[in-house]
Amino acid sequence: MFSSRLDGLETSDIRKLFENAPPDAINMGIGEPDFQPPEHVREAVKKAIDSGQNKYGPIIGLPALRDAIAARHVRHLPGLARENVVVTAGGSEALMVCAQAFYEKGDEVLVPNPGFVFYSPHARIAGAKPVHYSLKQENDFGLDEEELKKLVSGRTRAIVVNTPSNPCGGAFTQKEANLIGDLSRDHKLVVISDEVYDEIVYDRPHVSMLGKSERVVMVNSFSKTYAMTGWRIGYMVAAAALAEGLAKVHYYTIACPSTPYQHGALAALTGPQEPVKAMVKEFKERRDYLVKALNETPGFKCTLPKGAFYTFPSFDFALDDRELAAHLLQNNVISTPGISFGSLGAKHMRFSYANSLKNLHKGVENIRNATKGLKRK
Ligand SMILES: Cc1ncc(COP(=O)(O)O)c(C=O)c1O
Numbered sequence: 001m002f003s004s005r006l007d008g009l010e011t012s013d014i015r016k017l018f019e020n021a022p023p024d025a026i027n028m029g030i031g032e033p034d035f036q037p038p039e040h041v042r043e044a045v046k047k048a049i050d051s052g053q054n055k056y057g058p059i060i061g062l063p064a065l066r067d068a069i070a071a072r073h074v075r076h077l078p079g080l081a082r083e084n085v086v087v088t089a090g091g092s093e094a095l096m097v098c099a100q101a102f103y104e105k106g107d108e109v110l111v112p113n114p115g116f117v118f119y120s121p122h123a124r125i126a127g128a129k130p131v132h133y134s135l136k137q138e139n140d141f142g143l144d145e146e147e148l149k150k151l152v153s154g155r156t157r158a159i160v161v162n163t164p165s166n167p168c169g170g171a172f173t174q175k176e177a178n179l180i181g182d183l184s185r186d187h188k189l190v191v192i193s194d195e196v197y198d199e200i201v202y203d204r205p206h207v208s209m210l211g212k213s214e215r216v217v218m219v220n221s222f223s224k225t226y227a228m229t230g231w232r233i234g235y236m237v238a239a240a241a242l243a244e245g246l247a248k249v250h251y252y253t254i255a256c257p258s259t260p261y262q263h264g265a266l267a268a269l270t271g272p273q274e275p276v277k278a279m280v281k282e283f284k285e286r287r288d289y290l291v292k293a294l295n296e297t298p299g300f301k302c303t304l305p306k307g308a309f310y311t312f313p314s315f316d317f318a319l320d321d322r323e324l325a326a327h328l329l330q331n332n333v334i335s336t337p338g339i340s341f342g343s344l345g346a347k348h349m350r351f352s353y354a355n356s357l358k359n360l361h362k363g364v365e366n367i368r369n370a371t372k373g374l375k376r377k
Contacts, residue, residue: 005125021334026363029334030354031166033227033309037264038275041226044267048260057259059251060243061087061235065262068269069235073218076210083240086247087257087265091196091221091234096122097249098158098192098217098236103128107157110148114167114312114341114348116194119160128157134344137314140303141170145179152183158190159183161209164197167312167341167350169305172207181212189215196221196234199276201307202284214239217246224308225276226268231261283309286353286360293364294351299371309354312338314347318375321349331370333363 018029036042048054060066066082074080088094095118103109105127111119113132120130133148135141148159161180163172172180184191193209195218209216221234236246287305294302294313302313317324321337328335328349338348351367353360 005127009121009124018334021329022332025329025332025334026359026366027334027355028351028353028360028363029336030352032229032354033224033279034354034356035227035275035279037226037228037231038268038271040271041228041264041268045231045260045264048263053259053263055259057256057262059256060247061085061257062259062262062266065266065269066235068266069220069237072269073208073210073237076208077237080210080237084237084243086236086238086243086250087262088234088236088250089254089257090223090229090232091194091219092118093232093250093254094217094219094221094234094236095119095192095194096125097246097253098190098219099123099126099128100253101246101249102158102190102192104157106155108153108155109157110151110159110189112160112162112165113343114338114345115160116162116166117340119162120342129155131156132342132344133159135165135168135170136344137301137303137312137348141165141168141312142173143176143179148179148183152187152189156187156189158192160192160194162194163207163209164201164305164307166197166308167310167336167338167345167348169303169308169310169312171201171204171306172209174207177207177209177212180209181216184213184215191216192219193217194219196224197308199225200280200283200309202280202287203306206307210237215242217242222265222268226265227279228261228264228268231258231264233257233261233265283353286355286357287311289357290351290353290360290364293360294367297364297368297371299374299376300349309352311351311353312345312348313351315349316347316377317371318377321345321347324349327374328367328370331366333366333370 338345
């Protein structure tokens with residue numbers, strides 16, 4: 001009944017795990033901030049609804065919001081203006097629009113392994129072949145220049161990058177961003193740069209792919225920065241000619257983004273940024289606790305994430321990562337097996353720290369109880 005493009009596509013295991021969780025399990029599988037959107041942002045949405053802003057809006061988003069988005073990123077790319085911005089239904093829609101707009105049947109698309117669960121299926125749905133490049137713990141989840149250069153072929157159309165990374169927590173250095181920019185220019189590759197965690201960085205400023213090549217589309221979102229995952233507002237920033245093409249696919253997908261929630265997004269960008277700073281400060285404290293605690297737990301080895309809100313430790317128990325996730329679930333911890341993010345995620349777990357320090361303490365206690373008797377390799 002379905003087209004062959006759906007062959008082999010499965011829904012991600014992440015949601016399946018939640019469905020089977022005991023009610024008092026500590027949730028370390030979470031992929032969204034455990035905060036609410038700031039109050040003035042919520043008020044802006046209510047006001048928009050109450051004042052009648054409930055109709056279709058412009059295809060590519062409210063002009064004032066596109067101006068505010070351009071202003072937010074102008075430091076990365078001088079001259080950025082509303083012509084460069086398309087507002088979407090979350091980063092998710094933006095990623096799919098990029099796939100439909102750029103990939104042809106038979107194209108190869110370089111995607112990170114481990115990487116966010118949408119990139120390969122999007123390539124497949126668009127008829128292209130995902131080709132994995134590796135992010136390894138021993139390399140601090142950074143790019144392997146030699147490997148990347150070898151993977152580029154005459155059929156490579158695009159490369160998807162994600163900085164900061166879900167699930168690895170790696171974040172680009174200037175050198176890595178320049179490497180991708182050079183590859184893009186030398187081989188005429190489109191760069192789809194997923195930067196939805198750009199404000200959630202801990203030790204050094206975010207390095208954006210904007211401005212590194214004319215073929216960059218930056219995908220971004222309000223979901224994580226302003227804790228509004230359920231509102232579904234994101235955006236793409238690209239050269240005006242690219243934005244125009246992307247807007248066509250976007251129009252035939254959703255017609256236009258939600259009007260009242262765009263008013264919330266506008267209030268979020270133009271209002272006080274203290275709530276974002278407070279959230280990131282809290283995430284940093286939790287990251288420091290969790291990384292130390294995992295490294296002090298026999299069997300786990302964890303690098304320090306530079307951004308986002310996930311740890312991605314490797315482990316040496318005599319179980320695979322799905323088995324370990326199931327075992328942890330029986331011991332009241334929800335986690336995500338590394339294999340969900342690609343073959344190189346095997347023997348890793350993703351533990352999110354989008355949960356209170358109190359719960360993380362309890363989660364670590366449960367993890368330690370669950371793993372202390374396990375055989376190690
Ligand atoms: C790396 C990455 N990109 C994109 C998204 C999509 O986010 P949204 O559609 O809520 O903007 C997520 C959500 O988890 C993510 O982790």
